Amino acid sequence: MFGPALRPLRAVGLIALLGLAACGTPTAADPGAAGPPRPGGTLRLGISSNPDCLDPQQIGTNAGLNVGRQLVDSLTDQDPTSGAITPWLAEKWDVSPDSTGFTFHLRQGATFADGTPVDAAAVKASFDGIKALGAKAQLGSGYLAAYKGSTVVDPSTVRIDFTAPSAQFLQASSTMSLGVLAPAAYAKSPEQRCQGDGLVGSGPFVFESFKSNQQIVLTKRKGYAWGSPLWRHQGAAYLDRVEFRIVPEPGVRTGSLGSGQLDAITDVQPVDEPQFAGNGFTEPVRANPGIVFNLQANVTRGVLTDAKVRQAVQKGVNRQEVTDTVLTKNYKPATSILGSATPLYTDLSASLAYDPDGAKKLLEDQDWTPGQDGIRVKNGQRLTAKVAFSAVFNQNQSVLELVQQQLRKIGFDLQIELHTTAETQALTLAGNYDFLWYNTTRSDPDILRQLFSTKSGNRSKLTPGDPLDAALDKQAATVDPVVRKPAVADAQRIILDQAYSIPVFELTQVWGLGPKAHDVDFEGSSRMRLFDAWVSG
Amino acid sequence: MTGLPRRLLQAVVVLWAAFTVSFVILYLLPGDAVLAKLGASEGGLTASAADLTRERAAYGLDDPLLVQYGKRLLAALHGDFGRSITTGENATSLVLNALPSTLAIAGLGLLFAVLFGGSVAVLSTYTRSRWLSQALSTLPPLGNSLPTFWVGLMLIQVFSFQLGLVPALGSSGFASLVLPAVTLALPTGAVIGQVLAKSLRTQLSEPYVEIVLAKGASRARVHFGHALRNAALPALTLVGVVTGTLLAGSVVTESVFSRDGIGRVTATAVGSQDIPVVQAVIVLAALFFVTINLVVDLLYPVLDPRVRTVARV
Numbered sequence: 001m002f003g004p005a006l007r008p009l010r011a012v013g014l015i016a017l018l019g020l021a022a023c024g025t026p027t028a029a030d031p032g033a034a035g036p037p038r039p040g041g042t043l044r045l046g047i048s049s050n051p052d053c054l055d056p057q058q059i060g061t062n063a064g065l066n067v068g069r070q071l072v073d074s075l076t077d078q079d080p081t082s083g084a085i086t087p088w089l090a091e092k093w094d095v096s097p098d099s100t101g102f103t104f105h106l107r108q109g110a111t112f113a114d115g116t117p118v119d120a121a122a123v124k125a126s127f128d129g130i131k132a133l134g135a136k137a138q139l140g141s142g143y144l145a146a147y148k149g150s151t152v153v154d155p156s157t158v159r160i161d162f163t164a165p166s167a168q169f170l171q172a173s174s175t176m177s178l179g180v181l182a183p184a185a186y187a188k189s190p191e192q193r194c195q196g197d198g199l200v201g202s203g204p205f206v207f208e209s210f211k212s213n214q215q216i217v218l219t220k221r222k223g224y225a226w227g228s229p230l231w232r233h234q235g236a237a238y239l240d241r242v243e244f245r246i247v248p249e250p251g252v253r254t255g256s257l258g259s260g261q262l263d264a265i266t267d268v269q270p271v272d273e274p275q276f277a278g279n280g281f282t283e284p285v286r287a288n289p290g291i292v293f294n295l296q297a298n299v300t301r302g303v304l305t306d307a308k309v310r311q312a313v314q315k316g317v318n319r320q321e322v323t324d325t326v327l328t329k330n331y332k333p334a335t336s337i338l339g340s341a342t343p344l345y346t347d348l349s350a351s352l353a354y355d356p357d358g359a360k361k362l363l364e365d366q367d368w369t370p371g372q373d374g375i376r377v378k379n380g381q382r383l384t385a386k387v388a389f390s391a392v393f394n395q396n397q398s399v400l401e402l403v404q405q406q407l408r409k410i411g412f413d414l415q416i417e418l419h420t421t422a423e424t425q426a427l428t429l430a431g432n433y434d435f436l437w438y439n440t441t442r443s444d445p446d447i448l449r450q451l452f453s454t455k456s457g458n459r460s461k462l463t464p465g466d467p468l469d470a471a472l473d474k475q476a477a478t479v480d481p482v483v484r485k486p487a488v489a490d491a492q493r494i495i496l497d498q499a500y501s502i503p504v505f506e507l508t509q510v511w512g513l514g515p516k517a518h519d520v521d522f523e524g525s526s527r528m529r530l531f532d533a534w535v536s537g
Numbered sequence: 538m539t540g541l542p543r544r545l546l547q548a549v550v551v552l553w554a555a556f557t558v559s560f561v562i563l564y565l566l567p568g569d570a571v572l573a574k575l576g577a578s579e580g581g582l583t584a585s586a587a588d589l590t591r592e593r594a595a596y597g598l599d600d601p602l603l604v605q606y607g608k609r610l611l612a613a614l615h616g617d618f619g620r621s622i623t624t625g626e627n628a629t630s631l632v633l634n635a636l637p638s639t640l641a642i643a644g645l646g647l648l649f650a651v652l653f654g655g656s657v658a659v660l661s662t663y664t665r666s667r668w669l670s671q672a673l674s675t676l677p678p679l680g681n682s683l684p685t686f687w688v689g690l691m692l693i694q695v696f697s698f699q700l701g702l703v704p705a706l707g708s709s710g711f712a713s714l715v716l717p718a719v720t721l722a723l724p725t726g727a728v729i730g731q732v733l734a735k736s737l738r739t740q741l742s743e744p745y746v747e748i749v750l751a752k753g754a755s756r757a758r759v760h761f762g763h764a765l766r767n768a769a770l771p772a773l774t775l776v777g778v779v780t781g782t783l784l785a786g787s788v789v790t791e792s793v794f795s796r797d798g799i800g801r802v803t804a805t806a807v808g809s810q811d812i813p814v815v816q817a818v819i820v821l822a823a824l825f826f827v828t829i830n831l832v833v834d835l836l837y838p839v840l841d842p843r844v845r846t847v848a849r850v
Contacts, residue, residue, distance in 0.1 A: 046706075050805065052574070052623045060578020135571075135588035138578040145585070191625025212624075212631075213797035213805075214707060245706055247795045251690055256705050259698040422568025422810055425576030429586075 037233065041535040042241040043517060046253045046265035050213045050246050053194035056176035057130050060138030062509075065176055066266070066528040067216055067244055072179025072201035075104050075123070077228035078171060078443055078524030080286070083343030085170050088228040089118060089180065089202070095479050099165040100146075102173070106156045110226040112182035113206045118226075120158035124150035125183040127160060136190050142450060143172035165477040167484065168446030171343070175443075175525060179203070202226070204237040204531045216244040231531055232519060238534035250394075254512065257281070263517040263535060266528070268510040269394060270328045280515040285330045286522040287506040289342035290442040291451065292334040293399070295387055295435040295502040300461045304385055304434055308366050309412075310499035315359035316410040317403055319352060323505055326398045330510055334503035337448065337495045341506075341526065344445045344481065344488040351496045352503065359410040368411065376411035384413035389437035390424040393507060400437060403504065431461055439507045443525045445488040449476055452495065460500040468494045544834065548827040555823035556613060556816060560606055563812045569598055570622035573809040596622050609812075613820065619813035623805070628813035632802060632821055638708050639798035642790065643783040645714055646721030650779070653680075653722060654729030654772075662737040663760055674734065680727030685786050689720040689793035706795040717794045721786045725779050733772045740764040770841055777830040784822055 047066065053059040056068025077088040090104035110118040127150050130140045137144070146164040153159055162169065172178055181193075181201055188198030196210045204227065205218040224236045245262065247253045250269040256262040258275065268276065268283065276283050295313070297304045304310055319333030332340060335349040368376035368383055376383040389396055397418065404414045414435075419427065427433050436459060440447055449472040451457040454464040462468065471494060474487035495501055509526050516535045523529045571592050593599050596619075597608065612619060618628040654677070661673035696716060697705040703712045740746070741764050749759050787800030799818060806814035837844045 050801075052577075060575075135575055135585075135592040138575055141585070141588060189625075191620070194625055211797065213635075213791075213801045214795075245795065247706055248792050249690070249795070252693060252705055252793065252795060255694060255698040259701065259705070261697070261705055420566070420568060420573070420808065420810075421576050422570070422573035423566070424568075425572040426568040428576075429572075 035536070037238055037519065037532070037534040038536060039236075039238045039534070040240050041238075041537075042243060043239050043520075043530070043533060043535055044243045044245060044261075044263045046245050046247040046256055046262040048246075048248060048250070048253065048267040050248075051216070054196050054207065054210060054216065055181075055190070055193040055199055056179050057126075057140055057181065058133060058136050058138060058190060058194060060177075062266075062527065063246075067218070068179070069176040069203075069523065069527055070205040070218055070242065070530050071199060071203045071207055072176055072181060073110065073118070073203050073226065074175060074179045075106075075173040076170065077230050078174040079230055080341075080522055080524045080526075083289075083443065083524065085174055086228065086230055088174070089123075089226065090173075093170075095170065099167045099169075099477055099479055100162045101159060102161075102169060103153065103157060103159045104173075106158070107226060108156065110202050112184075112202045113200050113221060114182055114184055116182055116184070118180060118202050119155045120152040121155070122183050123158045123180055124152055125186060126180045127178070129181065129186045130178065133190060137177070139175070139177040140172075143169060143175070143178060165473075167476050167479045168444045168449075170479050171444035171446075171524075176527070205239075205242060208241075213246055215246060218242045218244075227531060231529075232521075233532060237531045239530060242530055257512050257514055260514065263514045264520055265512045266509070268512045270326070270331075270510075273328050273330065273510060276512045282513045283330075284511045284513065284520060284522065285508060286526045287332055287339050287341045287508045288439070288441045288526045289339050289345075289444075289524070290447050291337060291438075291440040292339050292503045292506045293393070293396075293437065293439040294334070294337060294504055295403075295437055296451075296459050297385075297435055297500055297502070298431060298433055298459075298461050299500065300431075301434045302385060303381065303383055306366070307498055308362050309368075309383070310502070312359040312362040312410060313407060313412060314352070314496070314499040314502050315355040315362070316407050316412060317502055317504060318354040318406050319504055320354065321406070322399055322402055326395055326402055327505065328510075331508045332506045334505055336492050337501055337503050338445060338488075338492060339506045342443060342445055342447075344475075344485050346489040346492050348492060348496055351493075356410055363411060370411050374408065374411060375413040382413060383411060384415060385434035386415040386417050387435035387437050388417050388419055388424060388427050388433040390419050390421050392421065393439075396437065399504065428459070435502075441507070441525055445484075445491075446476055448472060448488070448491050448495070452491075452500065462500070468498075468500070544831055548831065551827050552820060552823050555819050556610065557606075559816050559819045560609065560812065563807075563810055563815055564602065564605075566810055568810065569593070570810045570812060571596065571598060573811075574623050577809070596620070598622075609816070613816065618817040618820075621806070621811050621814045623809050623811045623814070628811075628817040631814060632799065632817040635798050635802045636821075638796055639784075639787050639791070639800060641708075641714055642717040642721060642796070642798070643787060645718035646725065646783055646786075647776075647779070649718055649722035650726035650729055653726035654731075654733060657726075657730040658733035658737055659760070659765065661734050662741065663756075677727040677731040677734070680723045681731070683723065685720060685724060685789045686793060688723055689716070689790055692716045692720060693793070708796050713794075713796075717790050717796060720790050720793070721783055724786065725782050728779065728782070729772055729775060732775055733768060736768040736771045737764055740768045766840075770837070773833055773836065773840070777826070777833045780826055780829050781822075784825070 047063050049063045051064035051067055053064055054067050056072055073089050075090040076085045079086055089106055091107045092105050094103045130137050131144050131147050146162040146166050148161040148163045151159045185198045185200050193199050196207045199207050204221050204224045206221050208217040208219050210216045220237050220240050227234055253265045254272045254275055257265045297310050299305055323331045323333050335347050336345055338345040363376055368378045371377040400416045407414045449456055451459050453472045454462050454469055471487050471490040475484045478484055518534050519532045521529045521532055621628050621631055657673050657676050661670045664670050693705045696702050703716055707713055746759055749763055787798055788804050791798045791800040803818045
């Protein structure tokens with residue numbers, strides 16, 4: 001509500017800040033001279049919003065997940081480079097042929113911060129606890145939609161069963177959303193856990209304090225020795241203490257990093273990115289896996305019922321221009337409906353090339369002729385559709401305004417409608433939109449099934465039996481990448497060829513690290529891992 | 538009914554109206570707090586319809602409108618506004634916890650505002666230099682027209698990022714209060730300065746001033762002893778209004794200075810349609826407003842003998 005009202009002022013402030021920032025550029029340091037990692041010290045990290053909840057099993061926002069990740073361990077880990085699922089709390093696992101049963105063999109010696117062991121009974125309690133959260137488990141409820149139950153086979157073996165093939169669960173088991181909390185945690189209410197009360201995990205950091213809108217403090221878990229083998233070192237974390245400072249104003253975040261009042265920040269805005277390039281500061285960047293920012297078409301609405309019209313829109317969007325002008329070189333134009341960091345992604349950039357002439361030809365062949373204002377008409381119907389969006393990503397409005405201009409050139413009138421988060425959810429649930437603008441972070445291609453399948457989210461409102469369903473069901477039924485990859489490739493191809501969705505760009509995380517902060521890493525879902533992070537003296 | 542009882546009754550009506558209007562507006566908005574909370578995760582909702590229904594029922598959002606209103610009103614009379622839907626905390630304690638931080642910057646801000654507005658008004662009317670008087674008179678309109686947001690960022694940029702005199706973030710110690718208080722004080726002080734200067738000028742052209750001067754009083758005595766005292770009344774009326782300005786200013790100021798407080802709580806709660814928290818904030822703000830205006834009204838007769846006489850009649 002206050003966001004949109006502030007925006008014009010924000011622009012004024014930014015322009016003024018840029019002017020002043022030029023004379024206050026921080027002094028340079030050689031990033032190569034950092035030396036070997038040094039244990040100890042405090043990392044002061046500026047984050048952009050107040051996490052309403054710190055419990056990783058409940059929260060779905062980046063701010064909350066970035067804190068929660070440090071507190072819990074997961075059954076598995078995911079290699080950010082290959083997307084492969086690797087051991088963590090579980091040393092190995094077996095998956096039933098139909099992907100409905102997953103048996104995890106736990107490692108020995110891991111304990112929760114309250115001293116109790118991480119055993120099969122604790123894992124069962126934790127998964128049952130997540131299922132019991134219902135809608136409160138914002139991401140977990142989706143991962144465990146078909147959860148049937150867990151069985152303690154022996155103290156170090158737990159079997160998790162599903163009522164339907166759930167290949168995605170293997171990747172989900174690596175996320176913080178399915179991270180394991182101590183049985184004692186469930187003696188507290190979900191609301192208490194949100195505030196940190198009873199938030200006991202086995203992770204490399206433990207919760208110390210949470211002051212709303214101010215800061216969250218975590219401290220090192222002494223004696224931690226069960227890190228994922230993927231990490232840079234083993235043993236306990238380097239940092240003694242992590243302070244997540246909540247700094248909503250982007251200009252203040254960058255200024256505080258520049259003046260040494262913070263050691264690292266998240267959410268560097270495109271306009272601020274040049275400040276931290278090559279002057280002792282580093283800018284870790286990683287594209288989010290999952291569904292890219294896209295205009296998902298509701299194929300039951302107006303002109304979007306016609307596949308030719310949707311295909312013309314697909315050709316009429318100049319994705320390179322979007323990233324070049326509104327965003328920065330750190331952001332990639334979409335090359336599929338999945339982000340390039342998603343496992344089993346297929347590069348379909350040829351299908352997403354900018355082709356205004358092709359778009360116009362498609363429309364002319366369908367007898368859409370330009371009207372007086374340049375927008376095409378046919379039998380008195382205007383070539384127009386609305387897009388519903390909310391300002392979850394700061395540049396959403398600018399991106400959509402540019403896409404609007406691009407589509408105007410082919411004679412298509414895109415009308416942009418900003419809504420609040422709640423309103424957008426209500427529209428989504430009711431299917432009351434022409435185009436829906438959104439992205440989703442998920443490091444598994446099954447997200448396509450969740451949002452496109454007619455048996456699931458079906459955001460395009462396809463008719464049951466659409467060829468897409470078969471491809472999506474096939475990939476859900478096996479964890480074997482050899483079988484899964486062609487199915488996922490088919491699904492991506494169908495979505496683009498039918499233009500059920502118009503992918504535009506990949507959401508990207510851009511952080512800023514000061515000269516003292518090192519090795520703040522991305523995990524598989526482009527969220528933060530602080531285990532290897534350290535600060536120089 | 539006259540006097541105090543009448544004013545108290547009016548105050549109760551104002552509080553009830555604030556409660557009711559905020560409820561109706563938030564209820565009329567599309568979507569609800571449960572959707573706002575669960576949809577805040579990237580890509581939106583993954584919960585099933587049944588899960589959503591259960592979640593809504595847990596917060597009483599499935600009751601008919603009038604039942605919800607009645608229940609909330611009844612509980613609010615006992616100081617209970619319910620649990621925040623976003624965080625699950627008790628709304629009353631959430632707001633009360635945020636209050637001291639806002640009171641600190643608003644209180645200091647009011648002090649700065651009175652000092653700044655008062656001195657500009659007094660100096661601009663007292664000085665004999667026409668140039669200085671005019672220069673000073675331009676300050677209040679300028680102070681009032683600068684956006685709070687921009688002023689805050691500029692102050693941080695200069696005094697924290699460049700000079701390193703005060704911290705840019707957080708609520709630790711007195712140093713962190715100064716810049717937010719100055720930011721809040723600017724528009725408030727500007728209004729006080731403008732009104733006080735105008736009424737000082739009016740007072741100084743009243744006939745009684747000439748009589749006092751003729752009786753041999755110094756300029757300073759006329760200015761501070763007679764004119765300022767009379768001119769202070771309209772400015773005092775403003776203090777009531779200014780309280781509202783300070784609370785509204787805290788929404789922007791607290792975001793810019795990364796502070797906790799009523800402003801931040803309000804912005805978040807309105808954005809997520811968190812009815813219990815919004816209502817707790819609004820009723821608290823109304824209570825504040827009503828109390829201060831009541832106190833100001835009661836102060837009039839103390840300061841101005843004329844009002845005293847009228848009141849007796």
